[in-house]
Amino acid sequence: MSLLDNIARFLPSVETPKHFVSFKTRMLWTGIILFLFLLMGYISLYGISERTYERFTFLEMILGSSMGSIISLGIGPIVTASIILQLLVGAKLLPLDLTKKEDRERFQSLQKILTIVFCFLEGSAYVIFGVIQPTQPTLENILLVTLQLAFGGFVILLMDEVVSKWGIGSGVSLFIAAGVSRSIFIRIFNPFSFGGEYPAGLIPQAIIAISRGEMEVAIDALLPIFATILVFLLVVYAQGIEVEIPLAFGALSGFGRRWPLKFIYTSNIPIILTSALLANLMLLGSMMAAKGITFLGEFDENNNPISGILYYLSPPRNLALSLIHGTFTIDMLFKAFVYTLFICIFAIIFSVLWVQTSGMDARSVAEQIQSIGMQIPGFRRDPRIIEDVLARYINVLAVVGGAFVGLLASFADLTGAVGSGTGILLTVMIIYNFYEQISMRYIEEMHPMLRSLFE
Numbered sequence: 001m002s003l004l005d006n007i008a009r010f011l012p013s014v015e016t017p018k019h020f021v022s023f024k025t026r027m028l029w030t031g032i033i034l035f036l037f038l039l040m041g042y043i044s045l046y047g048i049s050e051r052t053y054e055r056f057t058f059l060e061m062i063l064g065s066s067m068g069s070i071i072s073l074g075i076g077p078i079v080t081a082s083i084i085l086q087l088l089v090g091a092k093l094l095p096l097d098l099t100k101k102e103d104r105e106r107f108q109s110l111q112k113i114l115t116i117v118f119c120f121l122e123g124s125a126y127v128i129f130g131v132i133q134p135t136q137p138t139l140e141n142i143l144l145v146t147l148q149l150a151f152g153g154f155v156i157l158l159m160d161e162v163v164s165k166w167g168i169g170s171g172v173s174l175f176i177a178a179g180v181s182r183s184i185f186i187r188i189f190n191p192f193s194f195g196g197e198y199p200a201g202l203i204p205q206a207i208i209a210i211s212r213g214e215m216e217v218a219i220d221a222l223l224p225i226f227a228t229i230l231v232f233l234l235v236v237y238a239q240g241i242e243v244e245i246p247l248a249f250g251a252l253s254g255f256g257r258r259w260p261l262k263f264i265y266t267s268n269i270p271i272i273l274t275s276a277l278l279a280n281l282m283l284l285g286s287m288m289a290a291k292g293i294t295f296l297g298e299f300d301e302n303n304n305p306i307s308g309i310l311y312y313l314s315p316p317r318n319l320a321l322s323l324i325h326g327t328f329t330i331d332m333l334f335k336a337f338v339y340t341l342f343i344c345i346f347a348i349i350f351s352v353l354w355v356q357t358s359g360m361d362a363r364s365v366a367e368q369i370q371s372i373g374m375q376i377p378g379f380r381r382d383p384r385i386i387e388d389v390l391a392r393y394i395n396v397l398a399v400v401g402g403a404f405v406g407l408l409a410s411f412a413d414l415t416g417a418v419g420s421g422t423g424i425l426l427t428v429m430i431i432y433n434f435y436e437q438i439s440m441r442y443i444e445e446m447h448p449m450l451r452s453l454f455e
Contacts, residue, residue, distance in 0.1 A: 007113060014161035021166060023438075030167035030174065033159050037175055038182075040155070041066035045148050047141050049133045056131070056303060059283060061183055061423045062275045064175030070152040072132060074179075075172045077118035077153045078160060079276035081111050086273075086353040104359065115157050116150075123149030129287030169434050176272065177430040180423040187418050188225065202418065220321060227320070227415035228424050234408060235428040238264055239436075243393050247374040259369065261390075264405060265397040266360065268429040270351040271405045274343055275422045278313060285310045312338040315413035336414055344406035351402025355394065362391035405429075 045068060053060075053067035060067060065074025085107065088094040094110075096103040123146045126132045132149065134141035160171030167174075190201035198205045202221045209217035241263035285296035286303055297308025305311040316322075316332045316339075355361050366387040369375070376389055409422045417424045 011112060011116070012158065013112070014158060014165055016165050026166065026168050030163055030169070033163050033167060033171060034174060034178060037064075037071070037156070037159060038178060040071045040152065041069050043070045044068055045070060045072070045132065045145055047134055047144050049135050051133065057183070059279050061180050061420060062176070062279045064172070064179045066179075068132065070148060071156060072126065073119060073122050073149055073153040073156070075156060075160070075175055076122055076276065076280065077115045078111075078157060078172060079273060080118050080122070080280060081114035083273050083277060083350070085111055085114060086350070086357050089357055090353045104357075107357065112157070116154060119150040119153035119157075120146065123147075123153065125287065130290050131283070131287060168437055169430070172272070173268065173426075173430040173433070176423075177427045177434075180419050180427040184228070184419040184424065184427070219324070223320060223324075224416045224418045227412060227417040228419070230415075231408065231412040231417050231424050232428050235425060236432060238404065238408075239429070239432050243397070245390065245393070246377055247369060248377045257374070259365075261393050261397055262401070263397065264401040264429075265394065266351045266354045266358075266401060267433055268405065268426050269354045269358075270347040270402045271343075271409050271422060271425060271429075273350040273354075274346040274406065275409075275426070277346060278342075281313065282310060311335070313342055315339045315410065320415045336410075339413070340407065340410040343410045344403050347406030347409075348399050348402040351398045351405075352395075355398045360394070362387045362394045365390050365394065 048068065056067045063074035063076045065072055065076065085094065089096055096107055126149060127134065127142050127145050132145060134145050163169065163171035163174055188202050191199050191204045193199045198208055202225055206218045206221040209221060242260045244258040244260050247257055247259050285305065286299050288296060289299050294308065297305040297310035300306050305314050312335050316335050319332055319336055322328045322332060366383045369386055370383045376386055405425065409425045412424055413420060413422065
């Protein structure tokens with residue numbers, strides 16, 4: 001551990017602000033990083049062959065990447081490092097007590113080191129297994145492309161730090177929301193047909209189908225939009241559900257406040273980690289299948305699994321339409337059940353682990369309450385008592401909230417929501433959290449006209 005601490009000291013990092021950072025400055029840095037991220041998506045890697053990456057659309061949305069560009073790895077290394085460290089800490093294989101500040105800082109340093117390692121590991125895997133193909137498969141070209149991929153992953157790590165320290169929210173969430181929003185907008189409004197009978201966009205497609213009297217085609221186009229709107233409404237409604245713990249000031253009788261614990265206690269973190277795990281499994285299976293190793297599954301030309309374990313870990317996205325058209329099968333039902341079970345179980349696991357590793361556990365919250373001189377009415381002023389009361393709620397909310405986001409993501413996938421169920425769920429929750437952070441922390445600094453939108 002001491003060796004890793006010494007290594008972490010020499011790694012480039014973004015300095016934490018030592019003074020108050022205004023809302024205007026935070027918005028400026030967030031906008032700059034978002035612009036740079038989108039711009040990097042159009043910078044192609046040098047020395048790679050020209051090919052299409054349409055079969056990696058889902059991976060691009062979940063990892064906030066753009067295949068063939070300098071940000072092909074996206075947030076993959078960051079999230080993969082986080083998953084591994086959380087599992088090691090949760091299994092007590094890593095001797096860290098994350099209730100202590102110094103151990104949380106050490107955890108963040110280890111995550112940074114592991115992220116850099118994964119930048120090189122995933123970059124080399126992309127090249128070796130043919131996801132990104134150099135023009136000539138020589139050692140020099142393989143190293144050149146790998147270094148470019150690793151560099152792009154490291155830049156995204158630093159950009160995430162800039163947003164976390166100088167901007168609003170987290171860079172990981174920002175990059176996911178930007179990628180999914182772009183995909184959703186194109187999928188809904190694209191007026192071009194690309195040689196087909198109907199436009200690629202769902203709304204232009206539905207309009208033309210209705211004008212021709214082809215209602216079945218119109219329903220097929222509108223159903224994903226309705227599913228997307230339904231998921232949006234469910235997420236917004238669930239975000240407003242919370243448990244309020246009454247508190248009182250120990251030194252001032254008659255004065256108090258309520259401490260809110262949200263129903264979706266860990267927000268979108270469990271589904272981000274679960275989706276990244278599934279995306280990495282799909283990518284690993286695809287790369288192994290390309291080399292003739294098919295125990296995880298075989299893939300078609302669109303990179304969809306057609307056999308093996310991964311076949312049942314991919315959602316039957318045409319399930320809702322199959323019910324309408326009468327093409328529903330028992331295999332689809334079993335596949336939907338296995339997929340939903342996988343998403344829910346891992347969302348619960350990552351939700352519980354995130355509570356323990358991010359300072360959201362009952363002990364940490366009790367210490368926060370104690371530090372501001374508050375207590376629960378009717379109980380002695382003892383952090384252990386506050387911890388016991390909070391644990392009754394936090395432990396349950398971590399499990400139930402994780403299961404809920406898993407079920408909602410699965411439901412959206414099975415109904416064919418635009419941008420994939422996971423993508424639309426993440427985007428809605430990210431935007432809502434972004435709005436909530438601004439309204440809670442920065443509303444007093446806003447221009448009166450802008451403030452009216454958040455009140």
